[in-house]
Amino acid sequence: MMVERSSPTAVIDGRARARSLQLQVAFDVERLAGLGVRCGLATVLVGSDYAAQAYARRLARAASAVGIVHRHHPLPENTTREEVLELVVGLGADPTVSGILVLRPLPPHLDEGEIFTALDPAKDIEAVHPENAGLLALGTPRFVPSTPASVFHLLDAWLDEVGVEGEAFYGASTICVVGRSNNVGKPAATLAAERGAVVVTCDENASRTGRLAQYTRLGDVLVVAAGVPGLIGVEHVAPGAVVLDVGINPVRDPVTGRTRLVGDVDPAVAAVARAATPVPGGVGPVTDVWLVQNTVLAAERAAKRR
Numbered sequence: 001m002m003v004e005r006s007s008p009t010a011v012i013d014g015r016a017r018a019r020s021l022q023l024q025v026a027f028d029v030e031r032l033a034g035l036g037v038r039c040g041l042a043t044v045l046v047g048s049d050y051a052a053q054a055y056a057r058r059l060a061r062a063a064s065a066v067g068i069v070h071r072h073h074p075l076p077e078n079t080t081r082e083e084v085l086e087l088v089v090g091l092g093a094d095p096t097v098s099g100i101l102v103l104r105p106l107p108p109h110l111d112e113g114e115i116f117t118a119l120d121p122a123k124d125i126e127a128v129h130p131e132n133a134g135l136l137a138l139g140t141p142r143f144v145p146s147t148p149a150s151v152f153h154l155l156d157a158w159l160d161e162v163g164v165e166g167e168a169f170y171g172a173s174t175i176c177v178v179g180r181s182n183n184v185g186k187p188a189a190t191l192a193a194e195r196g197a198v199v200v201t202c203d204e205n206a207s208r209t210g211r212l213a214q215y216t217r218l219g220d221v222l223v224v225a226a227g228v229p230g231l232i233g234v235e236h237v238a239p240g241a242v243v244l245d246v247g248i249n250p251v252r253d254p255v256t257g258r259t260r261l262v263g264d265v266d267p268a269v270a271a272v273a274r275a276a277t278p279v280p281g282g283v284g285p286v287t288d289v290w291l292v293q294n295t296v297l298a299a300e301r302a303a304k305r306r
Contacts, residue, residue, distance in 0.1 A: 010275035012158050018285035025293045026066040032300060039068045039299040040096045041292060045103045046084060046110065047077040050250045050259065052103040062288040068295060077107050084110060085118050092120030098302060099125035099295030125294035128183060136187055139194055143294045148188035150286035151223055151244050158275060170195035176219030177201045184225040184246055204228050212236060224264040232265040234272055243269055243276040246283050
């Protein structure tokens, strides 16, 4: 269901939505503190990936802004499997930690599945533990992963702003998800299907065979999470589509030598899209707050179990 295009393309402002969400999360943290419940976020980073380091810094600010204690655990690239598992299991047993995030990517010598399975499912705020991923797939999530949750939070809010009824929109729409990662692409497709949309999924492999536009142009909504800078151009977007760019790719400027973050969508797409999220300032800011919101949710549930 295409939403009639106006000119210029509407910018879906993630920073504004994040500020609104942050106020609610801060209120919940204060409410729980009054009941003697403290919230603690632990992040684990193995190696020195640029985007992961940037994300850890953003999460530190997001946690501080709502009154959550954040403890970051940076580990060297050559940290052994046993050392990482020991840390993750220890955080799971730590009563001061409500939520745990193991930042991606992990170095090649570490088995991502093994590390994620070692997480306490009740503290696995990104739903990467097999139990939580299964609950999400069944439509009964313990936690909704922050990035796909933020995509649909932004889309729902924008539809409300422009006066389009959400249930009717989704029921009449095709949503194309570009990217099949376990943390974004697959759960985004699940969330789209739960809203009643027709769902098409593809990834950058379709680009290599020249078929990417064949799928993406089917989308009334295009969710792009492939991790490939500028993958989606004007030729990939149906006129009037809504484009949500999840990509956060570090690119070095050849002139200044500085590194900046760019999305998976070429800015020229604004010429045809009805609305789009910018990078930076789109999905990312909401993701940060959503993650700390999941931390608060985990703390509240833990308190009820005591």
